[in-house]
Amino acid sequence: MRLSKFFLPTLKDDPVDAVTSSHKLMIRAGMIKQLTAGVYSYLPFGLLVIRKVENIIREEMNAIGGNEFLLPALSPNELWAQTGRLEDYGELMFRIKNRELVLGPTHEEVFTSIAKPSLISYKDLPQVWYQIQTKFRNEDRPRAGVLRAREFTMKDAYSFDATWEQLDKSYNDMAVAYRNIFRRCGFSEIIIVSAFSGAMGGSDSEEFMIPSPAGEDNIAVSEDGKYASNIEVAESYKESVERKNSNLSIEKFHTPDIKSIDELADFIKTKDKSRLAKSRVYVNVTGNGNEYIMVLICGDDEVNEKKLEKHFGMNIRPAQNEELTEITGADAGSIGPAGLKNKKIRIIADNLLKDADELISGANENDYHIKNLDLKRDVPGIEYFDLRLAKEGEETADRKSRLKITKAVEVGHIYKLGTKYAKALGAMFLDAEGKENPVIMGSYGIGIQRTVASFIEESHDDKGIIWKGEISPFKVIILSLGDRSEEVRNLSEEYYRILTAEHKTETLYDDRKEVRPGVKFNDADLIGIPVQLIIGEKNLKEGNVEIKIRKSGERIISRKEDAVNKILEIVKETV
């Protein structure tokens, strides 16, 4: 491609609205342009990279027997109502105003509706179906350019199996394909974590994470590398609160203006906050009225709301202040499980507090706390779950290593859906005994733009992007310096012809006239093509040209006759 004909609107300065490196660089390198919040146009340079990623994915999906589809973005409300997701997705789903249609945030329903009349015998199974298609999610807050957008491209794949063993195989095939995909994309580190399957429903679930400060997820990885988990489901070892069996009776004491656990610890002059039971109240919004749940947790721990969702569903939210007063008779900071006036509240506690006594908690009266609370004695009907958020530096559950918490971008997600959608939509098949069963499904996604942006996050410097390997949009850029020299012009043209026509090497040729060398150098560094071939009068006088490696900055002066072979060699090494 000749740069004189290529639409590449590069920017000298960072756009003021961009914060993360990938966002800044994608705009500066002329890859994307924002149309409105969370909605981007992909300009030719950006699209080239997106196509590279898509093609890698396509090859790996086909390699495990995947069938490529292209489903509609529009689908009828009715279909989503059948699985209950019209409600479950809520405001996250874009709805068409003048038709009973939605813009698909994902495609389980549509794929299942195709499977239903077609996959009717165990002989039709297994199948792997996928598409690369635009998804729409009405995100409350789009962020960081394409890392979190309202419109984005996703590769979504679905497996259909007759048995759970077969599902395991489909899932494992997909996991292998995903590893291949991200390796081929050139990531230096990809961490596979166990995850919560969220609004999709399902059991086994793993996420493919690229560690990055721009990431929105926190992942817990053990130092020995044997445990990796999204913080949402991460478990760790911490000693539980010991039962003392002292049977001391509850005493109320005055705690003026004490609102937080830290203040309380200072007030009673203790450093050990584990016996200061923190009480948080959640509302579970159900079809037949609100259910209130009080969660007790050690004072030095935080409630992991994802773990709550696992037990109580997606519609759980923290209670508001007015609700707290109504339920407990006190404001946040003074509430507790003992002597609640409102008996309708369900009380649960973290496993670490199982049967603990001599606890301190709020008295359900402002500015008062109680001590010697005994959960076994004073809170009948209390239930225990794992509810705490794992913390940096804690031991792993097996006590063999310690956890590190890292920010990461979720680029892919695989999970076993089971029969939820097949049952809801009636996708049944006949097994060898002639018995009818629901098809067993898996669901597998990759965010295309996220993959591109994550790559830039981990591969750039202060000059710009540094592409490498298969996703590099061009392998070589020719910088022709000094358009007044016919010799420079002719030789540049010749290199361009040889590289593209004879060696099929993807080459961008900066043939722009009246553009100063400095501009060409800086644009080349910004757009990050791995190898630069620089042709200028200075070196050409000696019969030489220059080859620069973008990543290392290394410059090689080469005889002009040897340059093509040298470049081909370097390209081969960097792919």
Next chain:
RNA sequence: CGGAGCGUAGCGUAGCCCGGUAUCGCGCCAGUUUUGGGAACUGGAGGCCGCAGGUUCGAAUCCUGCCGUUCCGACCA
């Protein structure tokens, strides 16, 4: 959805407090000179000052409402 900020030329901005018809830089166009790391000079084009209403002789500036957008928190590929 809660909290904070910002909307002035393609991009980045000054002006806003204290009302008088918009500043500067980059970019763009023309010419001259330059030419290996974002050139210099000269001349030029480009603006519903986010939108609507109000106050006023007069509004980018003051008031009200709306819209857009960014960032920090609750959601997901």
